[in-house]
Amino acid sequence: MMAQEIQNVLQELRFSSGLSQEDLQKLASISELVEVPASTVIFSEGDAAADLFLLLGGRVELCMNVPAKGCLPVLTLGAGDLLGWSPALTSGEMTATATTIKDTSAVRFAADKLQRLCEQDHDVGYEVMRRIAIALSKRLVATRLQVLDVFADPMTEGKS
Amino acid sequence: MISNASKMATDSPRSPSLWVPKTVVIRKITPEVENVATYHLAFTDADAAASYRFKPGQFNMLYMPGVGESAISISGDPESPELLDHTIRVAGNVTRGLTQLKPGDTLGLRGPFGSSWPMGQCVGRDVLLVTGGIGLPPLRPAIYQLLKRRQDFGNLHLLYGARSPDVLLHQNEFDDWKRSGLTIQKTVDRSVFGWKGNVGVVTLLLERLHSFDPSNTVLFCCGPEVMMRFVARTAFDRGLTAEQIWVSTERNMQCAVGLCGHCQLGPQFICKDGPVFRYDQIAPLLTVEGL
Numbered sequence: 427m428m429a430q431e432i433q434n435v436l437q438e439l440r441f442s443s444g445l446s447q448e449d450l451q452k453l454a455s456i457s458e459l460v461e462v463p464a465s466t467v468i469f470s471e472g473d474a475a476a477d478l479f480l481l482l483g484g485r486v487e488l489c490m491n492v493p494a495k496g497c498l499p500v501l502t503l504g505a506g507d508l509l510g511w512s513p514a515l516t517s518g519e520m521t522a523t524a525t526t527i528k529d530t531s532a533v534r535f536a537a538d539k540l541q542r543l544c545e546q547d548h549d550v551g552y553e554v555m556r557r558i559a560i561a562l563s564k565r566l567v568a569t570r571l572q573v574l575d576v577f578a579d580p581m582t583e584g585k586s
Numbered sequence: 587m588i589s590n591a592s593k594m595a596t597d598s599p600r601s602p603s604l605w606v607p608k609t610v611v612i613r614k615i616t617p618e619v620e621n622v623a624t625y626h627l628a629f630t631d632a633d634a635a636a637s638y639r640f641k642p643g644q645f646n647m648l649y650m651p652g653v654g655e656s657a658i659s660i661s662g663d664p665e666s667p668e669l670l671d672h673t674i675r676v677a678g679n680v681t682r683g684l685t686q687l688k689p690g691d692t693l694g695l696r697g698p699f700g701s702s703w704p705m706g707q708c709v710g711r712d713v714l715l716v717t718g719g720i721g722l723p724p725l726r727p728a729i730y731q732l733l734k735r736r737q738d739f740g741n742l743h744l745l746y747g748a749r750s751p752d753v754l755l756h757q758n759e760f761d762d763w764k765r766s767g768l769t770i771q772k773t774v775d776r777s778v779f780g781w782k783g784n785v786g787v788v789t790l791l792l793e794r795l796h797s798f799d800p801s802n803t804v805l806f807c808c809g810p811e812v813m814m815r816f817v818a819r820t821a822f823d824r825g826l827t828a829e830q831i832w833v834s835t836e837r838n839m840q841c842a843v844g845l846c847g848h849c850q851l852g853p854q855f856i857c858k859d860g861p862v863f864r865y866d867q868i869a870p871l872l873t874v875e876g877l
Contacts, residue, residue, distance in 0.1 A: 487785065499777035502784045504794045527782050564793065567816065571787040572775045576810040577719035577749035 429454045432533060439533075440506045441480050441557055449550045456539040461531050468509070468524040471497075475513035475520055477534050481505055484530025488522040497523055501565075508561045513537030515558070604843050607649045607694025608634045613669060614689055619753045621676045622720065624661065625684065626669050627695065638667050641702030642727035643834060643862045647842050648672065648680065649694030650687075656680035657839035657857070660698065661723035663730040670695075673723035673755065699842040701862045703728045703806050704832060712740035712798040716817045718747040718788050718809035722755050724834050724861075725808050733766040741797050744770045747788030747813070751781045769797075788813065789820040800825030808834040815872055818865050828866035835860050835868065851877055 432454040436442040442450065462468060462484070469476070471491055483505050489497035500522065503509055512520055514537060544551030610627040617623045629635035640646075640660050649655045656678065662671030676682050687693070705728065713732060715725050725744075732742055744763070748754045751774050760770055771791045773784035784791065788809075805821055807814045814833045821831055837849035837856040844858035852871040854860060860868075871877055 485784075496779070499781070499785045501786045502773075504784075505796075506794055568787045568790055571789070571813065571816060574812060575749070575775070576813050577747070577753075577775065 428459070432457055432459060435459070435482060435533060436480075439480055439482070441508055441561065445550075445553055449553060452543060452547065452550055453535070453554075456543055457533050457535045459531065460534045461529070462526050464526050464528050464530075466526045468526065469520045471520055471523045473520045475510070475516060475518055476537055477510055478514050478537055478540060479509040479532040479534050481507045481509055482531040482533065484532075485527040486530055487525050487527050489525070490522050501568075502527065508558065511558055511562060514540055514554070604696065607647070607696050609692050610670070610695045611692050612687055612689050615687075618673060618755050622673065622753075622755065623685070624671050624673045624723075626662075626671055627693065628669055629695075630692065635668060638670075638698075640664055640667060640670075640698035640727075642705060642731055643702040643724060644698040644700050645724075645839075645842075645861065646670070646672065646695050646697030647699065647839070648684070649696065650680055650683045651694065653683040654680050655694075655696075655840070657699075657842060659724035659834075659861075661726045664727050665730070665734070671723075671726075673720070673726070675720045696842060699839075699857055701860055703834075703862055704804070704864075705731055708732065708804050709738050710740065710802075712803040713742050714792070714795070714798060714803060714805040714821075715742075715744045716788060716792060716805060716807045716809075716821075717745070718813045719749065719753075720755070721807075721809035721813075721834070722746060725806060726756065728806060729763060729768065733763060733768060736767045740799070740802065742768045743795060743798065744768055745773075745788050745791040745795070746770065747773045747775065747791070747809070750774050750776045751778055751783065771795075787816075789816050792817060792820045792824065795824070803830060805831045806834075807831065811835065811872055815869075818869065828869060829864060831865035832862055833865055833868065834862050 433450045436450050436453055442453065468486065481503055486503045486509055487499050488501045489499045492498050509524060512518065544554055609630045611630055612625055613628050614626040615623050629638065642664055645657050645659045647655045648658050658672045658674055660670060661673040662669065674681050674684060676685060717725050732739055754772060764770055773786055773788055773791055775787060777785045803826060805826060807817045818831050835856050837851060839857045840846045840848040842857045844855040849856040854868065
């Protein structure tokens with residue numbers, strides 16, 4: 427029942443929509459639905475990479491520790507977003523701290539199971555990795571726009 | 587050629603009415619955020635006041651004698667033209683000079699100039715207003731018009747990005763706008779402690795947005811050009827076409843009637859063919875280096 431429910435949820439998420447029913451079934455079999463109350467630390471920067479999440483609702487803040495400044499928010503994630511990509515690609519450490527700002531629901535994948543599935547079934551593995559790459563490329567572009575600081579004060583008058 | 591050009595912009599550029607500023611008095615100055623204030627202007631001449639009308643998205647040339655002229659979008663309600671709002675960020679000599687003025691002082695005003703947001707195309711459709719930084723004021727007249735005829739439109743969304751929480755504009759109106767049927771999502775590039783809103787660029791809000799029908803949506807976008815390019819790209823990913831997207835562009839406007847060429851962007855004069863363009867009419871020019 428739970429696996430079928432997750433499969434239905436995955437079908438609606440932009441990360442996994444368009445996958446075959448067979449692939450969705452495989453992903454559903456290694457995942458679970460979780461509800462996380464607001465103000466909960468899901469993982470901390472430096473933690474061993476363990477889980478990957480697809481957010482269904484709510485909001486999660488990612489922050490990074492800066493000496494003497496504390497944990498500075500760099501991004502918020504919402505419904506449809508991928509949270510915790512590191513575990514899918516490496517077995518190293520989490521690169522940011524994730525804290526729920528609102529009550530949040532998500533599909534959680536144990537990273538070791540997801541990696542094993544991708545190794546054993548390259549068809550589903552390709553699709554998962556391709557979708558992770560797309561999600562990361564969008565986040566990279568968004569980060570570039572942040573770095574460009576496009577809202578900084580203009581140097582000359584044009585039309586305000 | 588887009589069909590939303592103003593009557594004034596299609597008049598002969600030799601018409602004296604386009605070149606002679608009318609006198610306006612500053613009735614009030616509302617500080618918004620650091621380096622940004624809204625100037626509420628009124629014509630001193632009753633006939634000028636009676637005949638003046640503008641459309642959402644158009645701009646005026648504000649003239650400070652001895653300093654110069656600057657193109658400023660009109661940020662007020664088109665149906666209340668007796669008080670003309672201009673939300674101005676200090677960016678050069680004229681706008682810096684304006685900070686020295688006080689209520690009761692006078693200015694010269696030419697306008698309105700340029701094309702406008704195609705409000706007629708919004709009827710019966712969902713409308714996405716995507717903006718960043720000082721790009722909100724040029725959309726504000728459109729917001730007033732949309733909310734006054736709320737029943738004529740589908741879902742209305744404002745997605746607004748700013749550099750940081752302290753420079754979000756017009757927040758004192760957000761509650762009214764929400765009550766009137768506008769969904770508002772804000773995001774900032776750089777967070778501060780205590781900010782519990784979104785962090786990240788405005789394109790991410792568009793990527794996550796629900797409750798709109800891409801096949802029956804109009805998107806208006808105003809902000810830095812690079813932001814608008816990536817908003818359009820995200821909109822394409824969400825199923826919109828270039829014909830559904832309108833952007834307001836910015837260049838160095840001098841004459842405002844397409845004669846001097848300062849604001850030329852390829853074959854387009856931003857002052858008279860724009861500033862509002864349908865995206866397919868201007869997109870190829872936005873990635874040309876040096877234009």
